[in-house]
Amino acid sequence: MAEPRIGVYICNCGTNIAKVVNCDRVCEAASKLPGVAVARTYQYMCSNPGQDMIVQDVRQLGLDRVVVAACSPRMHERTFRKALRSAGLNEYLLEMANIREQCSWVHDDEFAATNKTEALVRAAVMRVVHHEPLEKLSVNMCPNTLVIGGGVAGLTAALEMADAGHKVFLVERDDHLGGNLARVDLTAPYLDSARDLLTERITRVRECKNLQVMLGSALKNLSGFVGNFVATIGPVGGNGKTDQEISVEVGAVVVCTGYKEFDASRITYFGYGKLPNVITSFEFERMLRSGRIETKEGKTPQYVAIIHCVGSRSQEFHGYCSRVCCMTALKYTHEIKSALPGSYVSDLYIDMHAFGKGHEDFYKQSSEVKTLFLMYGKNEHPVIKRAAPEDGCEMLIEVAEKLSGEVIEIPADMVILMVGMEAQADADKLARLVNISQDKEGWFIESHPKLDPVATTTEGIFIAGTCAFPKDIPDTVAQARAAAARVLGKIAREKIEIDAVFAEVNEDLCSGCRMCNELCPYSAVEFDSEKRRSRVNSALCKACGGCVAACPSSAIKARHFTDQQIVAQIEGVLS
Amino acid sequence: MSFEPKIVGFLCNWCSYAGADLAGTSRIHYPPNLRVIRVMCSARIDPTFVLRALAGGADGVLICGCHPGDCHYSEGNYKAMRRYPLLKQVLAQYGVEDARVRLEWVSASEGQRFADVVTDMTEKIHALGPSRIRAHLQLDKVER
Numbered sequence: 001m002a003e004p005r006i007g008v009y010i011c012n013c014g015t016n017i018a019k020v021v022n023c024d025r026v027c028e029a030a031s032k033l034p035g036v037a038v039a040r041t042y043q044y045m046c047s048n049p050g051q052d053m054i055v056q057d058v059r060q061l062g063l064d065r066v067v068v069a070a071c072s073p074r075m076h077e078r079t080f081r082k083a084l085r086s087a088g089l090n091e092y093l094l095e096m097a098n099i100r101e102q103c104s105w106v107h108d109d110e111f112a113a114t115n116k117t118e119a120l121v122r123a124a125v126m127r128v129v130h131h132e133p134l135e136k137l138s139v140n141m142c143p144n145t146l147v148i149g150g151g152v153a154g155l156t157a158a159l160e161m162a163d164a165g166h167k168v169f170l171v172e173r174d175d176h177l178g179g180n181l182a183r184v185d186l187t188a189p190y191l192d193s194a195r196d197l198l199t200e201r202i203t204r205v206r207e208c209k210n211l212q213v214m215l216g217s218a219l220k221n222l223s224g225f226v227g228n229f230v231a232t233i234g235p236v237g238g239n240g241k242t243d244q245e246i247s248v249e250v251g252a253v254v255v256c257t258g259y260k261e262f263d264a265s266r267i268t269y270f271g272y273g274k275l276p277n278v279i280t281s282f283e284f285e286r287m288l289r290s291g292r293i294e295t296k297e298g299k300t301p302q303y304v305a306i307i308h309c310v311g312s313r314s315q316e317f318h319g320y321c322s323r324v325c326c327m328t329a330l331k332y333t334h335e336i337k338s339a340l341p342g343s344y345v346s347d348l349y350i351d352m353h354a355f356g357k358g359h360e361d362f363y364k365q366s367s368e369v370k371t372l373f374l375m376y377g378k379n380e381h382p383v384i385k386r387a388a389p390e391d392g393c394e395m396l397i398e399v400a401e402k403l404s405g406e407v408i409e410i411p412a413d414m415v416i417l418m419v420g421m422e423a424q425a426d427a428d429k430l431a432r433l434v435n436i437s438q439d440k441e442g443w444f445i446e447s448h449p450k451l452d453p454v455a456t457t458t459e460g461i462f463i464a465g466t467c468a469f470p471k472d473i474p475d476t477v478a479q480a481r482a483a484a485a486r487v488l489g490k491i492a493r494e495k496i497e498i499d500a501v502f503a504e505v506n507e508d509l510c511s512g513c514r515m516c517n518e519l520c521p522y523s524a525v526e527f528d529s530e531k532r533r534s535r536v537n538s539a540l541c542k543a544c545g546g547c548v549a550a551c552p553s554s555a556i557k558a559r560h561f562t563d564q565q566i567v568a569q570i571e572g573v574l575s
Numbered sequence: 576m577s578f579e580p581k582i583v584g585f586l587c588n589w590c591s592y593a594g595a596d597l598a599g600t601s602r603i604h605y606p607p608n609l610r611v612i613r614v615m616c617s618a619r620i621d622p623t624f625v626l627r628a629l630a631g632g633a634d635g636v637l638i639c640g641c642h643p644g645d646c647h648y649s650e651g652n653y654k655a656m657r658r659y660p661l662l663k664q665v666l667a668q669y670g671v672e673d674a675r676v677r678l679e680w681v682s683a684s685e686g687q688r689f690a691d692v693v694t695d696m697t698e699k700i701h702a703l704g705p706s707r708i709r710a711h712l713q714l715d716k717v718e719r
């Protein structure tokens with residue numbers, strides 16, 4: 001074998017890597033490794049100039065192998081493989097060293113982190129020497145899609161794809177469509193009716209013959225891979241018997257499972273569950289939808305108080321902002337003032353988040369209808385207590401008002417708690433079924449938070465709406481349409497390229513013991529009874545490598561994960 | 576200089592490697608002693624990889640896969656699970672302490688668990704000191 005010519009590229013990732021790892025020292029060490037023709041550092045390797053640097057070097061310096069030390073291969077391996085392709089090099093002659101997610105983001109000691117980076121880069125260089133050019137497989141993309149969740153996100157995504165002429169299966173676990181939006185009265189800031197927003201969509205969904213709606217159903221199992229999934233759908237809480245379940249073939253899955261509201265009874269100091277007229281925003285929505293705002297005793301409240309950030313922006317519960325509650329609270333001000341003109345509304349907030357289109361104007365209008373705005377500190381929550389008969393109201397709220405610096409007591413007949421959003425309690429179950437990740441709060445994780453917000457790290461699985469993080473309706477709808485567009489793009493190409501990573505048997509070494517035949521979960525290893533040798537069907541093989549490790553004669557090779565490559569990597573991290 | 580153990584980690588691509596990435600995106604810190612090698616499935620981990628790592632100077636080896644029942648390849652982790660006790664028997668005969676080689680299940684959503692496992696393992700190997708297997712087998716004298 002001729003001496004390899006390897007290019008090593010160490011990404012600073014702005015300061016994400018460079019603030020902990022001494023990239024220059026890593027570069028210097030890498031340039032001295034056997035086979036390395038060039039080693040460079042760059043601000044952002046994934047940027048166009050970064051990729052161009054690789055392409056230029058391959059062409060001008062005649063590189064035949066590339067190592068990129070940057071983020072996780074789960075993030076940008078595709079990007080750099082593409083760069084190799086455009087340089088005219090087989091994309092499998094690339095190896096990445098994960099020096100961000102598994103190094104600079106988890107360590108703070110520069111010396112140790114730089115040593116570790118050097119070891120990871122050395123291992124990648126030693127591994128890439130053994131890489132071989134491989135050709136990808138091409139398989140058909142099934143044009144059907146599974147949408148999980150029938151809220152505004154799921155309805156939108158499903159319609160978008162069905163309108164384009166493709167079959168969509170819409171699975172909803174409730175007995176009706178509409179999701180959380182169906183529980184809402186008007187929407188901020190333009191005070192459109194949620195019912196109107198939904199009815200149009202639900203009617204179209206019902207009438208669309210490309211769309212099969214399955215209510216009271218859930219995904220039970222998902223097998224296969226992008227373009228070729230088989231989804232098993234059955235009744236929610238079904239008996240697990242297969243006669244109730246159906247299997248459908250789909251090419252992609254869009255997860256739109258939404259959020260659940262924060263359980264206000266987890267907070268004791270607001271007296272929810274004890275004081276009858278302390279209610280949640282969703283309980284208030286129900287009142288608005290029924291057209292009667294009244295206390296538990298059936299009286300018209302004169303004083304209504306709205307408390308923001310219940311369960312949100314707190315150290316105790318959720319640290320994040322739920323994004324929609326501020327504008328929803330202002331919407332209540334308008335709805336209360338128009339239904340009960342003689343009432344007094346006070347709004348107890350931490351900060352007023354009015355970031356969206358039309359939101360600042362809406363905030364201004366709310367101030368003009370004489371709402372009493374009181375600002376409280378994050379760690380100084382208001383205290384609600386029962387009022388005495390002579391107070392002339394049901395409850396008294398004591399709040400340390402931040403702007404005036406005074407402790408103020410306000411009357412209240414009804415208190416509305418603006419409960420935040422949280423991930424569905426069983427989101428972990430679904431995450432395992434479709435093989436996507438969750439963050440520490442339980443939200444599904446996108447492939448890239450900024451550049452790829454509706455894809456996930458599993459190809460063919462997309463997420464849209466509030467299952468990924470709290471969002472308002474416009475953002476949810478935009479994501480649903482984005483996810484649909486991603487699926488339609490795959491369907492339009494008709495073919496899906498499958499990673500060239502699969503196992504193959506060296507017939508000269510195979511003894512025909514057939515141990516691997518039984519081992520394969522996909523029955524991809526067949527036995528040729530004439531030759532008395534085993535053979536891997538590459539279309540069925542999913543590249544787990546279980547047979548490779550089991551073969552007593554080392555006759556099976558895992559392409560791109562060969563013994564040689566892994567052993568070289570072991571030596572690399574240790575030398 | 577104080578002893579800093581070298582630990583080689585074999586992580587399955589779908590659960591544990593994603594879990595390790597999640598520890599990163601969540602900025603959960605752990606000791607820098609682990610060097611990760613990615614494999615598609617824990618079933619790919621040939622026991623000889625572990626032996627090679629130990630013979631090559633690793634003070635510990637961590638094997639991570641998906642939780643039982645959650646394997647991306649249906650049952651690959653069960654294969655790893657069955658090979659592991661046999662490997663441990665062999666290692667015990669060579670005097671390799673129990674804490675040096677570990678099999679753990681880490682899912683893609685368990686960034687914190689991954690960091691906890693690495694921290695705990697690093698501490699335990701710190702306490703054990705350097706691996707003696709190279710000296711024991713007189714590997715430094717053998718031409719490799």
